[in-house]
Amino acid sequence: MTGPLSPASTRNAESVWPPEVWRAPKKTVLDPRDRGGPAQPLLSVTGLVKHFKVGGSPFGEGTVVRAVDGVDFDLIKGETLGIVGESGCGKSTTARLLMQLMPPDAGRLVFDGEELGGALSLTEYRRQVQMVFQDSYASLNPRLTIEDSIAFGPQVHGLPARQAIARAHDLLDRVGLEPARFAGRFPHELSGGQRQRINIARALAMNPRLVILDEAVSALDKSVEAQVLNLLMDLKQEFNLTYIFISHDLNVVRFMVDRVLVMYLGKVAELGGRDAVFNQPAHPYTAALLASMPSMDPDHRVERPPLTGDPPNPINPPPGCRFHPRCAVAEAVCSVKEPEMAATGTDRAGARHAAACLMRAAGSGHSRAPAVAVPA
Amino acid sequence: MVSLSPALPAVPTVVARSPGYWSGVFTRLSRDKLAMAALAILVLIVLMAILAPYLAPADPAKATMLRRLKPIGTPGYPLGGDELGRDMLSRLIYGSRLSLIMGVTPVPVAFVIGTILGVTAGYAGGFLNTVIMRTADVFFAFPSVLLAVALSGALGAGLLNAMVALTIVFIPPVTRIAEAVTTQVRSLDYVEAARTSGAGAAKIIRIHVLPNVLGPVFVYATSLISVSMILAAGLSFLGLGVRPPEAEWGLMLNTLRTAIYTQPMVAALPGIMIFITSISFNTLSDGLRSAMDVKA
Known part of the structure; x- marks a missing residue:
């Protein structure tokens, strides 16, 4: 199989005549793994629920924390969807559920038209969806060299060690770390920004189509954060990625995303295009945020x-x-x-x-509700 | 299939490599003078055990009733004679063999079994964790000396049974440490990241969990050797380990205890040997702990 996402193949594709044919669906058509076409959401989430039991004992039911309580959204191919909200609103739990790091209590995930657990196996899903964690230190094994950390995933999927290491070096180069200097190092010898670049390279080593960035830049200082954000934007173009960008930093979200999903207490409060949400927030919570x-x-x-x-x-x-x-x-x-x-x-x-506000729902009984529903 | 991009650059041949974790540990340990002194003493004791037939000036089992309880420095008896007139120096040299085997062997065995149990319990969690850890807790209900005595009493006296009893005594604490460290490591992001790559449990444990769990458990196990030496000697002292006329430091303490008023120096010699060996293992373990206690 040839690499579909390399810059070389992108350039070749754009030189094909007539160029208009390629320009419109540029982000999606180039990927041979694409099945549903550009109109098919890359990921369709329906009714995602996760409740945690706390304080339970063998003799009595504990209470239930409704961390994620019915989340629905569609992820458009090639977009960056920002998920924002206060601490404890369920952003990170949503990320972990999307990554299948914990089993959801309810909900369906449909990836490019194929339902996870149905037509799509978990192993296949995980090849296409990867995650970058917030804590750059905790997300690297302290006993593995950088190249071994990056090469681990491809090796699990059957790439021979030598090729996996070569791929790790290639990716180190792409995230701006010189392989000759960094490949043989251990995580504690690197700075936070360098480690987060390695975590990004590790996610990309699986050649994913969707990368979930869970507060991936929140722990970095501002100058390094800007560098990593720019790197993420470049990599998105280069590897034809779709991002879910989780952050509590609204300035960063405004810089990065195409659409914004606002979460409040485990539910979606508002979902819309970036400019619409930032300029005309429809939910009072978004306005307050x-x-x-x-x-x-x-x-x-x-x-x-x-x-x-x-x-x-x-x-x-x-x-x-x-x-x-x-x-x-x-x-x-x-x-x-x-x-x-x-x-x-x-x-x-x-x-x-x-x-999700009664002010926006026609006939809800709220005095500011519109008389006629706005067509979706 | 994970595919390589066609625009793959040539792999750089020279990659700067940092020294691995364990070579760093040994470098730091070798700078620790106290730990190195302890290691030197232990090497001497082990050499003494191996070379016993060449080092011992006399037959350790040859009794001479006419020369009982000679003081230290008696001609022909550099460290005196015991209650049956046997040469103390020869008996101490030969005694190191059984004492070391009995005291040291249970620890690596318990280390292997305890680590397997603890990592399994810690990684699997849930029901399996409850079964393994609650079973281990039962053993914690008894003081370790009492448990060792009870187990070897139940199994019957003898060298092998005493070693089995000591192994059983040391499995629960090793299991508990291994389980605690594994539970902690398992929740770290790099294990989650490995799971997102689709790796199976066995591979994740082998590459991501074990290398980060073995260090602390290993340090703990080395600290158990000194306890084990003392417990082993204690079992022999109580007649549950080695039987006379074998030379073993714990047993020698027992047989010489009646001479504590007539020849206190001679009677104390086996205890001094146990003390030196035990404290050397402890010091080495402490040195290892501080050598391993660095970031990463």
């Missing part, structure tokens, strides 16, 4: 805290809308009726914009 971003302009300094209090306990989430105890525009109906995702429009790029 955006207002909490420190302004660079002293004249626009936020004087009042946009959000008060901690998020409610996910062991016992409030009835109705989970955000209503902290919401500035909550009404009586909000503590009774649980909001569904309601469309609020489409942005210029055609991305659907929707929010």
Whole structure:
């Protein structure tokens, strides 16, 4: 099998006449593993649920933490989807569920038209989906050299050791680390930024189509963070990747992503194109989250805290809308009726914009709700 | 299939390599003067055991009732004579053989079995973990000396049974350490990352878990050798290990205990040997611990 994602093959493809044929579906058509075409979501998540039991004993039922409580979204091929939210909202649990590092209690994952567990085996799925973890030190085995860490995955999938090492050197070069200097080193000899580059190379060694970046740059200092973000953008083009970018840093998310998914207490609060969400947030929680971003302009300094209090306990989430105890525009109906995702429009790029707020749902009983539903 | 890109650059032939973890440990250990002194003493004791027939000036079993309990320095008896007039120096030299075999052997055996059990329990978790660890907890209910005495009493006196009893005594603590370290390592991101690559449990344990678990368990096991030496001597002292007329330090302490008032120096000699060996193992273990206690 030849490498489909190398820059060389990209250049060859673009030189084919007429160029227009190639330009429009550029990101997806080049991948021979593509099955459903550009319209088919790369990953379709339906009803993802994970509850953790805590404090249980053999003699009694413990309480249940609703870490992820019914998450649905479609991931478009070639996009970067940002997942944002406060600590404890279920971002990382979602990532681990998508990666199948823990079994979900419910939910379906459909990868490029094939259901995981059905037409698609877990082994095959894991070849195509990889993850970069937050803690660059803990995610590298301290007893393995850099090249062995990167080469481990391909070797598991049957690549001979010599070729796997060659591939590791190739990838080290692509993430900006000179193989001759770094391949034989151990993780503790490198800086945080260098280690995170290695973790990225390790994920890419499997030649994935989807990379989940779980707070991948959060632990780095700002200058290194910028370098790694630029590297991620370059690699996305070069390897034709789709990203799920999980972060609590809204500035970084705005820089990186095409669409944003806002999570609150294990549920999706809002999903839409980046500009739509950042400029016209449809959910009061998103608005509050955006207002909490420190302004660079002293004249626009936020004087009042946009959000008060901690998020409610996910062991016992409030009835109705989970955000209503902290919401500035909550009404009586909000503590009774649980909001569904309601469309609020489409942005210029055609991305659907929707929010789980009764203000957006026609006929919900909220005084600000529209009379007629916005067509999805 | 994981594919290689066609634009693969030539593999660089010269790669700067860092020294591995274990070579670093040995470098640091070799700079530890106290640990090196302990190691030198242990090497001497082991050589003494191996070369006993060439070193011993007399037959350790030859009794002469006329020359009982000679003091240290008696001509022909450099370290005196025991209660049956046997040459103490020869008996101490020969005694190192059985004492070392009995004291040291249970530890590596318990290390292997305990590590297998502990890593299995730690990695598998759930029901298997409960079964293995609760069984180990049963053994913790008894003090180790009492357990060793009870087990070798039940198995019957004898060298092999005493060693089996000591092995059983040391398996639960090794299991517990191995399980604790494995549980900790298993939740680290690099093991999760290995799982995302689709590797099986056996491969993950071999490459990612074991190399990071063996170090701490190994250090703990070396510290058990000194305990094991003392317990082994104790079993022989109580008549549950080696039987007379074999030379073994614990047994010699027992048979000489009646002479503690007439020849206290001679009677104390086997105890001194046990003490020196035991503290040397302990010092070496401490040195190993600090040599291994670095990042990575």
